[in-house]
Amino acid sequence: MAAHTVFLFPGQGSYTPGVLHGLVDETVSEVLLRLDGVATEYGFAPISPLLTETGSPSLTQLVTDDPDRLQLASYATSVCLATLLETRYGIKPDLVFGHSFGEIAAFASAGFLTVENGMRVVCIRANELRRAGVADGGMVAVALNVGRLRHLLAAIDDPNLVLAAENAPQETIASGHTAALDGLERLAPALGVRATRLRVPYAFHSPLLAGPSRTLTAALRGIPIQYPAIRCWSDVLGRYLTDADDIPDLLARHLVEPVRFLAGVRELHANGGTRFIECGARDVLTRLVTAGLPPVTALAPLRKRTTFAELDTLLEAAPSAARAATTPAVAAAAIPATATARAPATAPAAAPAVATATAPAVVPTGAVATPPISAGNGARPADPFPELAARPAADATPPPAQPRLNAEDQLTEVRRFYAEALEYPESVVTPDAELEADLGIDSLKQNEVLAALLTKYGLADHITDVKATQYPTLNAIMELLQTLQPAATESPAAAPPDVVPPAQPSGNTQEQLAEIRRMYAEAMEYPESVVTPDAELEADLGIDSLKQNEILAAVLTRYGLADRAPEVQATQYPTLNAIMELLHNLQPAATESPAAAPPDVVAPAPAADSIPPQRRSDEGQLAEIRRMYAEAMEYPESVVTPDAELEADLGIDSLKQNEILAAVLTRYGLADRAPEVQATQYPTLNAIMELLQNLEPATAGK
Structure with a gap:
């Protein structure tokens, strides 16, 4: 199958002030001039200053004060980059796909719309949304798969709170009324799930926008539709578009239909898509592609403000950077200015003389983040519509407050921390660099x-509602740390009760390697067959450094070795073979001089070959197991019912299930009787009780 280049067009969160500042040539200037003309035709101020001047309003400012121009600027960024890639670099797409609002730019790239008519669609859409006055709503990114999010939404039981997007294997979006989203943000952390309010002005992809969706369909009937030159994937239809499809209807329906981005990119990949280029500001879709697909070429040319020299280097370095000769089917311009048009159904929608004044949109803030997700360089998932955030596991002991460093040493450490987390050269992570505008780091990341930094210094409990965007540079983050650290030193966080005891190291290298392969495969939701001992975790499997650190920490905890390698950096161990060497080096010392048990560890019952454990009544044993699961997950015991599905209902992933089940078996002296047990075979406490019943008689009879 021939390799194909796919242009991906992100939604309206795709904006960086002055993102085109270093890329203004004759082509970009001409496109912006045409787009400014359409904007003024509909009563909007020109949008080119937002994209060419570095002092332009931020994303947060536009969401709050001028969401209409944010939409126009996002569209303009996409079409300018797509045009630049073709005219300057000879890169043409074989396939195009738009995420949410990005469908408009994708339809223009495919040839259904001219660049100006695409902008007219954006202007009409913005006016219809504003006239509808549906400001009481928003969206929340949730670190769950679709099935588990639906269970969570069912528990809240609000008909207007719906699944809005499936972006990556563990990255979904909910949309609905503000009050319902507030409830979701309260419930999710109680279950150990990251939930982050997105900076959007409306509850996109929800029934709340049914009214403007209907009026938008009618308003778009006058826009001329052309025959496409490039294949375009429709998220709403779940297939490639044809020239017979009702484009105005599809452009309106995406206001209420869920986004199925993960399914779409997987279909494109199955059809030969191997080079994905994000045509928009930042790298949201690039990270999602990396999270949802096997290793592919994924580029985000406008991850940050850039120059032609930097763009030349990026595109030259990319494998087969899509500039090979294209097929005859894509010989037309990526975004044609003119083309043979199908006759419009009615006259074009009239442009208002002056745009109605926009009331500031309410953008409530939400919970901050948790476990890591991929960045565009090989990370897992992501921002506005993605990105997961780094948090410690729900039952992990928070590290104590660290001794206060002098400011210079701490700044050096913080720079190194950010550089490693983002996989950037440390030299570019300067104290005064803007994390978003200069380094291209989105708000979720x-x-x-x-x-993760606050956790490292034992400060996470000292500021529970921090918003990273309030601290846009490392200098600002240093001020935050200096403010928090004295209090942390005076009152270090207490360790949680009932630490799960570690598993003993396996004496069999092959068994241990098999177990570690399972742990990595389950953590990444990969087939175990691809997690081979010599596969490069980042280069071959696309696991970013933060995720590598997270899984390696779980492996070390599993074998009771975490205290023996407190400063370990996962990137020093790039394959499972290297990790096995690390464990081999650590384990003998662990066997000879076991680390002191942490306080309040649940004491194991006597071993099966010493004093036979006392068999509890079924009722007493079930009560004890419910307590163990509730304490390990920090859940209210009332929600850990005997028939609750541990993963689907309680959100406990397979790694955590294995960990807690191992503790249960150790508690009852049964660990040696089920060495190969897989927790996912026992999805409820009732099933675990059956397992114990099957194992215990043999123990009692020994």
């Missing part, structure tokens, strides 16, 4: 790394 900023939340993720800042949460």
